[in-house]
Amino acid sequence: MVEEHEEHIEKWWFKLKKKYPDLFKWFCIETIEVCCPTGTYGPDCLACRGGSERPCHGNGQCDGDGTRSGDGTCSCNKEYAGDFCLDCSDGYYNTLKNETHSVCTACHAACKTCTGSTNKDCEACKEGWTMNEEAACVDVDECAAEASPCKDDQYCLNTDGSFSCKACDVSCVGCTGEGPGKCKDCMSGYIMEDEKCTDMNECNLAESVCIRENEDCINTSGSYKCICSEGFEEKDGTCVQTKAGEEEVRAVTTPPSPGHEDL
Structure with missing residues (x-):
């Protein structure tokens, strides 16, 4: 009995596929009308921005793509911006752009906005960088400031675009760098020998x-x-x-x- 039922279903499925080669289109789009073809959206299955072939020009996601909902607006990938995802977001610049295609590439780490790949192509510098006389964005050495940005028991370590505060050696009372050889003075229980704080x-x-x-x-x-x-x-x-x-x-x-x- 079970075998006859399974055979019946198999024959029905074969006839259905023969009559409707694209079952998804027949059932989901045309029959129950809850789906749209890829690249379209909404009750009338309108083309997404940028066209149904390349929604959002291939640089983002179309709201409601393939469904009867959404409004077709583009949510651009992080590199892209604009209604059609053809513009570049901050930190990226165009290496290719026309009416239908756009390729955005990351700026130099120093640039907030740029026109090219080097630190001399910056339009504006990121925080922690500054424009020098040669119109290039260079690192600001926060550790060179007269007043250290770190606590008394820490030393300042400059990094590209920023800095970090590191703990002084346990033998130090204040320090200018890593290790007992960079102590400004020695903690109780230590003495200065050979220009470094050593255990007493x-x-x-x-x-x-x-x-x-x-x-x-x-x-x-x-x-x-x-x-x-x-x-x-x-x-x-x-x-x-x-x-x-x-x-x-x-x-x-x-x-x-x-x-x-x-x-």
């Missing part, structure tokens, strides 16, 4: 910084730690001997038992 080893100072009994000094970057010596532990602010330590001391200090001489 507090544990080697003439006057001991760890003053408790049975305590050792451990140097750290920019500082130090005072910890109880091996065999001792922290208790109520003092270093007291551990049980294991007491046993070790007892083993060392206790004299050996006298031997027994053979008679």
Whole structure:
């Protein structure tokens, strides 16, 4: 029964395709009238702007394309502008343009608007760039300003058309660049040696910084730690001997038992 039903549908479908080779056109466009041919729009399937062959001159999307809705206006690709997508948007210039075709190419990174591909073809410079005496847009070095645009614990790094603020080295109090060799002054715990801020080893100072009994000094970057010596532990602010330590001391200090001489 199922096989007969499937065979019937197959024969019906074959006859339908034979009668209407373009089923989409027959059913969606002509019968239920919810579609339009590609390149047309709206209740009357009017041609999109730029023509149904190349809607929006191939540089955008036609509103309602292929449907019975929309108004046929063009939404241009980012490079293009205008009602028919034949003009170039800011940052692009025409390398080809006639009544039916337009090709827009990106300007130099320095240009807001331009007539060609170099920084000398700019009509206006982007923010972060300025026009020099040779009528070329060149980078503004924000880091060269008398007052730095960055915080006191940062240095300024110039980039094309902009700048970034980078953190100074941990050893620095203010800096002019990356690393301990660019410090204006050194943080507490560091000293200037060989024109760079280096760690001060507090544990080697003439006057001991760890003053408790049975305590050792451990140097750290920019500082130090005072910890109880091996065999001792922290208790109520003092270093007291551990049980294991007491046993070790007892083993060392206790004299050996006298031997027994053979008679």
